[in-house]
Amino acid sequence: MSSSQVKYLTQFLIVLCILGCVPFLYFAHELAKLDHHTAQLPNAESTIAVDTSQFTVLNHHGDAVLHLSSASTHDANDPIADLPQQSPALWQSIQQQAQGLLLYQGRHYHFMQLPLPETEITETSLLIFNSHAIQTVEQQRTAKRHDLLVQAISVFLLLSLVAGSGVVWNITHQKNSLESKLALAAMNGMSAIVITDRQNRIIKVNQEFTRLSGYRLEEVQGKQPSIFASGKHNQQFYVDMWKSLQEDGFWEGEVINKRKDGSQLTEILRIQTILDDQEVIQYYVASFVDITQHKALENKLREQSEKDALTGIWNRRKFDQQIRLECHRVKRYPEHEHSCLAILDIDHFKRINDQFGHSHGDYVIQSVAETLRDGLRESDFLARIGGEEFAIILPHTPIEEAQAVIERLRIKVYQLHAQNVSISAGISDIMGSEQETYQRADKALYESKATGRNQVSILLSQEMAN
Numbered sequence: 051m052s053s054s055q056v057k058y059l060t061q062f063l064i065v066l067c068i069l070g071c072v073p074f075l076y077f078a079h080e081l082a083k084l085d086h087h088t089a090q091l092p093n094a095e096s097t098i099a100v101d102t103s104q105f106t107v108l109n110h111h112g113d114a115v116l117h118l119s120s121a122s123t124h125d126a127n128d129p130i131a132d133l134p135q136q137s138p139a140l141w142q143s144i145q146q147q148a149q150g151l152l153l154y155q156g157r158h159y160h161f162m163q164l165p166l167p168e169t170e171i172t173e174t175s176l177l178i179f180n181s182h183a184i185q186t187v188e189q190q191r192t193a194k195r196h197d198l199l200v201q202a203i204s205v206f207l208l209l210s211l212v213a214g215s216g217v218v219w220n221i222t223h224q225k226n227s228l229e230s231k232l233a234l235a236a237m238n239g240m241s242a243i244v245i246t247d248r249q250n251r252i253i254k255v256n257q258e259f260t261r262l263s264g265y266r267l268e269e270v271q272g273k274q275p276s277i278f279a280s281g282k283h284n285q286q287f288y289v290d291m292w293k294s295l296q297e298d299g300f301w302e303g304e305v306i307n308k309r310k311d312g313s314q315l316t317e318i319l320r321i322q323t324i325l326d327d328q329e330v331i332q333y334y335v336a337s338f339v340d341i342t343q344h345k346a347l348e349n350k351l352r353e354q355s356e357k358d359a360l361t362g363i364w365n366r367r368k369f370d371q372q373i374r375l376e377c378h379r380v381k382r383y384p385e386h387e388h389s390c391l392a393i394l395d396i397d398h399f400k401r402i403n404d405q406f407g408h409s410h411g412d413y414v415i416q417s418v419a420e421t422l423r424d425g426l427r428e429s430d431f432l433a434r435i436g437g438e439e440f441a442i443i444l445p446h447t448p449i450e451e452a453q454a455v456i457e458r459l460r461i462k463v464y465q466l467h468a469q470n471v472s473i474s475a476g477i478s479d480i481m482g483s484e485q486e487t488y489q490r491a492d493k494a495l496y497e498s499k500a501t502g503r504n505q506v507s508i509l510l511s512q513e514m515a516n
Contacts, residue, residue, distance in 0.1 A: 241337040242317075248331055250274050262340050264310030275336070280314060282306040291321075295334070299323045305338070316345040358434040360412060361419035369433035369441050373484040376443055380480050389480040390452035392442040393491045394422070394459075397472045397503040399438035414471055418463055425459045441491075449479050449508060456506050464504060472504035481511035490514055 134141040144152065144161060152159040242259035246252050252270045260266055263278065270277065283306065294301040302320040309315050317338035324333040356368035364372070373391065380387045396402075396418055403411040415438060422440060423432055431443040444452045456475045464472045476494025480487050494509040501507070 241339055244275060244336045246275065246334045246336070248333070250334060253333075262309070262315065263307075269310075278307040278315075280306050280308040282314075295321060295323055299325075304341075314342065315340060316342045358419075361416055361434050363419050363423060364431065364433035366433065366435045369431075369435050369443075370484070372431050372433075372443060373441075373480075373487065376445060376480055377482070377484045377487060379445075381482075387446065388448045389443065389445045390447050390449055390477055391480055391487050391491045392444065392452065392456045392475050392477045393435075393488075393495045394440045394442065394456070394473045394475045395495060395499070396438040397474055397499075402471070417466060418471070418473065421462050421466055422459055425462055426455070430455075443480075449477065449510065452477055453506060453508060460504065460506060474498035474503045475506045477506065477508045479511055486511075486514075 133144075140152075144150070145163070147161075147163065149162040152161060240258065242262050243254075243256045244252060244259055245254040251272050251274060253272075255265070255267050255270065291301050291303075300320065300322045302318075305317050305319045307315045307317060318341055319336060319338040321334055321336045323331045324335060326332045356365055357363070358365045376389055380389055396414065399411065399414070402414055415434075419432075419434060419440070422442070426432055426442065429445055431445075433441050435441045442456070444455065447455070456477055460473055460475060464470070474495060476491045476496065476498055478487060478490035478494055490509045490511065494507040497507040497509070498505045
């Protein structure tokens with residue numbers, strides 16, 4: 051049980067105890083009044099046992115007494131008629147009271163003194179008695195106790211119901227209040243939020259979304275989030291996203307969208323589905339944070355780690371990654387993909403360094419790299435993989451076309467410098483592992499150098515196999 055549940059249960063028990071005391075205190079009070087009322091009945095010590103009569107107007111002593119009995123028979127020897135003689139002190143006490151109760155000879159009497167006009171009777175008042183058997187009074191007292199107890203229990207149950215309802219309302223109110231506060235806090239939080247209905251139409255956005263995207267609610271309400279698409283993701287990307295939402299209820303990943311001004315907005319996006327009681331999707335809640343600057347810095351750092359500092363082209367680390375990917379792609383589609391790898395080396399580079407200095411040697415490397423880059427297609431990959439050594443990956447290119455491209459580059463480099471700078475090259479088709487492909491191209495390069503330099507040699511995978 052959570053601390054909040056314990057708190058609410060404690061509140062309920064306290065309220066229940068307080069309210070529960072009210073009816074039972076009332077019951078105890080009324081019962082005490084009933085017992086006190088009975089205890090105050092005057093009790094004569096006489097033990098005369100006779101049946102009651104229905105009417106006794108004057109007793110034989112001349113006292114004016116009217117007795118109304120509940121009995122169906124009457125007797126002249128009613129004990130109340132002899133009360134003045136049997137208990138003078140009690141009788142005198144009765145005469146001094148306008149009305150009262152009396153317990154006498156096993157019966158309860160209610161009496162009242164009624165003043166009379168002047169008559170021949172010496173008394174100026176008439177005492178009227180009404181009696182009940184003691185068993186009847188006890189039955190009435192028992193019935194009264196029972197009624198009081200039933201009333202107390204009924205009031206207790208009613209108050210318990212009211213208290214329970216109040217506590218439940220309080221819990222519900224606090225829960226709803228907490229949920230409202232949490233929802234408000236989420237909408238005003240650091241994340242941008244977009245809420246769409248089951249048809250994926252925008253119904254709500256928060257201020258952070260407006261700040262990041264430039265769109266106000268009235269500009270996007272009723273539209274679909276596809277208006278933010280940048281075109282950086284293919285159709286399969288969105289198919290996978292919706293599949294995850296339908297099957298798992300959420301999706302999270304990195305998305306490149308566009309702002310209102312057309313600039314790129316890179317996000318970490320999370321989409322959560324909201325279901326109704328029948329487990330049917332009612333809403334989609336998308337929240338994202340802007341990582342555009344972080345991503346730009348990350349890309350810059352990655353490029354710095356993958357770019358050659360001297361020439362600005364890719365380095366050996368990036369080449370190793372790219373040749374691995376290209377070998378995997380060709381291996382996956384061997385009948386449809388033809389790609390080639392060329393390795394090039396500046397001829398007699400040590401002599402250039404020794405004769406003209408390292409600064410001039412760096413200049414030669416930069417010039418050759420620029421010439422190679424300018425002579426390649428956008429889809430080709432160029433990297434500096436050693437001091438004066440370069441590698442070129444030519445995807446979707448058969449060996450004959452690759453040979454023509456590298457030969458054209460060799461001629462451009464040779465014509466570039468007055469010092470007759472030249473390059474040698476070796477070409478092989480990309481087949482098998484990256485290590486096997488590289489070894490064939492490197493062996494072809496060695497053949498070019500061994501046969502006079504400033505030329506292009508080819509070594510195919512089939513030739514190595516034979």
